[in-house]
Amino acid sequence: MDLDELRTLLARHARPDMTTAIDGVLISKVEQPHPPSPAMSGTVLALIVQGAKRIALGDRVYEYRAGQYLVASVDLPITGHFTEASPERPALGFGLTLHPASVAELLLQAGPGDLPPAGAGAPSGMAVSDAPDDFVDAVVRLLRLLDQPRHLTVLAPLIKREILWRLIIGEQGAVVRQLGLADSSLTHIARAVRWIRDHYTQSFRVEDVAQLAGMSASAFYRNFQSVTAMSPIQFQKQIRLQEARLLLATHPGDVTGVGSRVGYDSPSQFSREYRRQFGAPPSEDAARLRGLPRDTAPALV
Structure with a gap:
């Protein structure tokens, strides 16, 4: 796989805020490793073209490097950082935001024999694979449009659809396809994830959230753990x-x-769980945070 042109395109068009002239396309350029930092993943495809990154989701760790992509089909609380980056050889990444409606549209257009068989249960909400050559080629053609603005409006949506289609039929297609299926297990879990995120300060019973998601308590707990690598209560704690x-x-x-404010009745419990999560008491960590740059873009890219 030849990534040279892709590296050149990413380096030339990288901006501090990671945005580009193509809607939903992000470019990252990082010149030094930073300490692991927490963030929400977003629903996104992230392709590493130079360097390497490590993402922790619950008790799972995902590592991806040049020529590999990571896909997240649910907005999940993660901790991540680039492990290989330097001014001489910065980490470079391409990101594409994934929208359920776009996935659903392609699934509706696909013929009965165009898609791999569906698996049982909900897949993990996050997965890593090697990027096939035709997938990388489509990304290169998309980014070339940044140097050809008069073609961008017409051609960018077409190539984005091609990239998404190659994801859908690729090795991690099951993760992406469930994003566009209105009645998939992942969609039910995503509904519960959104509810917990919106009401993270409130105590809840797992049975009530399972009912909200339209699943039995046992199926909900099993599928929630499969997608997020956490129990619902652990997920709420991460958000808090x-x-x-x-x-x-x-x-x-x-x-x-x-x-x-985030839902802890006991200051000692808050300090204890905060230290366990971030490696320092809240006041000490807060002082350190004020000296670090703030990321505003999805943490996977």
């Missing part, structure tokens, strides 16, 4: 601690107040 960390970056002197 990530939100607390964001708040502490701007309110470093109000540890007790921040813990209460």
